[in-house]
Amino acid sequence: MNAPASPAAVAAPLPADLLAALQAAFGARCSTARAVCEQHGRDESVFDVPPPQAVVFAESEEEVAQVVTACAAYRVPVIPYGAGSSLEGHLLAVQGGVSLDVSRMNRILRIAAEDLTVTVQPGVTRKALNEALRHEGLFFPIDPGADASLGGMAATRASGTNAVRYGTMRENVLGLRFVAASGEVIRTGSRAKKSSAGYDLTRLLVGSEGTLGVITELTVKVHPLPEAVSAAICFFPSIDAAVQTAMQVIQIGVPIARCELLDTNAIRAVNAHDRLGLKEAPMLLMEFHGSEAGVAEQAATVQDVAADHGGDAFEWATTPEARTRLWAARHHAYFAGLQMRPGCRAVTTDTCVPISRLAENINASIAEVQAAGLPYFIVGHVGDGNFHMAYLLDPARPDELATAERLSAQMVARALALEGTCTGEHGIGLHKQRFLIDETGEAAVALMQAVKQALDPLGIMNPGKIFAG
Known part of the structure; x- marks a missing residue:
């Protein structure tokens, strides 16, 4: 494999009408300031990519849907952003667009201690969750090292130091809500420990790296201390x-x-x-x-x-x-x-x-x-x-x-x-796209791309990630 070049072409400017609409709706929470955009256009990978053209700080599921719907109308990319701790270029705006920061969606919505489940917004970090759970005699075991957000951890199928005993995000996410590329809110799974009801859309979203939708709520397993x-x-x-x-x-x-x-x-x-x-x-x-x-x-x-x-x-x-x-x-x-x-x-x-x-x-x-x-x-x-x-x-x-x-x-x-x-x-992100084909085969990757096309026909959800070309 050759050294990675910058994968981004020069992106077209954001449509003026889209930017005006976002600024009217979000005010100061829609920023085009250079420092803000650059902060949202850098992770720990070696890729040097121009930053997103705007950053919107969403504070609710409704606002996430509003941003996605507006961007879809103009076919502008949406790049979900949590804590910014990814390693493989997941959050880079390789085709320009809007970075959708959900870090302010950081409320713990429900602790069901009797069921060993908790429901959170995507911006809740693992340390904040465990601090809240400690008073209930519970803990959330997934520990990737960084104080990552749970939405980002689900999107990248994180695991970390406790996985040998407690599993990864795949095993610990029971259900979630996400905003699809159409702007529609979809609910998957439940608080039940198991289900055989239809396709497992929860597992489809876990590990999708923001390419299928923006996670807005998660229900996860917790464990007794x-x-x-x-x-x-x-x-x-x-x-x-x-x-x-x-x-x-x-x-x-x-x-x-x-x-x-x-x-x-x-x-x-x-x-x-x-x-x-x-x-x-x-x-x-x-x-x-x-x-x-x-x-x-x-x-x-x-x-x-x-x-x-x-x-x-x-x-x-x-x-x-x-x-x-x-x-x-x-x-x-x-x-x-x-x-x-x-x-x-x-x-x-x-x-x-x-x-x-x-x-x-x-x-x-x-x-x-x-x-x-x-x-x-x-x-x-x-x-x-x-x-x-x-x-x-x-x-x-x-x-x-x-x-x-x-x-x-x-x-x-x-x-x-x-x-x-x-x-x-x-995860795959930008860095391991070629290896995904080596691992799974071209037919499997083509099937994944078909799923992506079905859920995101306009190709606006974190484009350029997972799949080469």
Whole structure:
């Protein structure tokens, strides 16, 4: 794969009548200010794309429908925007248009503690939700690291650190409401735990990356806070030893809640960023949920497995403050890693493979990047076979970008050969469109495009994403 060029042509100006209508309806909440548009036209990807031509801050489902209906009348693209934390160019205005910011739609509409469900607007962030749930003795488990909005997490089918035990957004979204490309409001699913009523439109929208509609409400599963929680870190003589430990823990059926890998480079970065003083060696960061006795049994089993693979320097944390300190290493890893090379950009890619093939995938990827001489770091949700490689490059050197893209393509090709996927959680966006065809085949992609055409015949919903060409 060649280094990605800017995928955006020069977009036509917004129709004056459309802009006037949006400004009349939304006043200061419809902005064409350069700073506002640029903020909504940048994510953590390496793509340099002109920003959207206007940003509208919606505060209700009715306003979302109003914006979509107006844009449809002029065939102007609508790009949903939540917290702006995507990694693969999902929110970039590659064909110009209006960025529809739903971050102000941030109300928790209903907490049904007795049913273990909660209904929220799309701008509610995971941290805000968990703060509200804490008083009910509940929590929402999906943790992609960033304080992402639930609407964006559903749109990209996010997962993160707890997925090994609690699943991804796909398993945790029961129903939703969305504004279709026609401006019509559609409701899918219910608060029931299961249903066999017709096509599963909820799962169709989860992971659609804003290309089928704008999510305006979600009903999600929540879980009781466990009686006991214990976290531990353990260091290993090699990446392979750490990965083999994670694989064996999963294979013997330990119900571990989190199992995260940080390589030596990532540890070095978070030590510098957070002054943690951790041993600079490959590390597993693990968490156990359950009863006091169950957590103790899980922890003892994992410690024995780790010892068999040379794991040492176990550090345990049972208080919330101590666990927060340990998890800071993981949650700060990305931005800490960027500081390893000041002024750099990161090409960050993720793949996911069957757990039995994880070590093979990671070891080969490390050998390739070390041979290429490009700075990098690795973090991974190794409990479910998913890992992230961040290649750090000088944005002024096109050769480094080309090298990073070549390495990323090799890593994806290997994951597919190992019966895995080109992306475990980042999504396709702009960056992995070619790989979607490699993974699913042209017939499957054509079927997806037919669904897109049926739901968005004018092609206004976040155009240019998922599908190449």
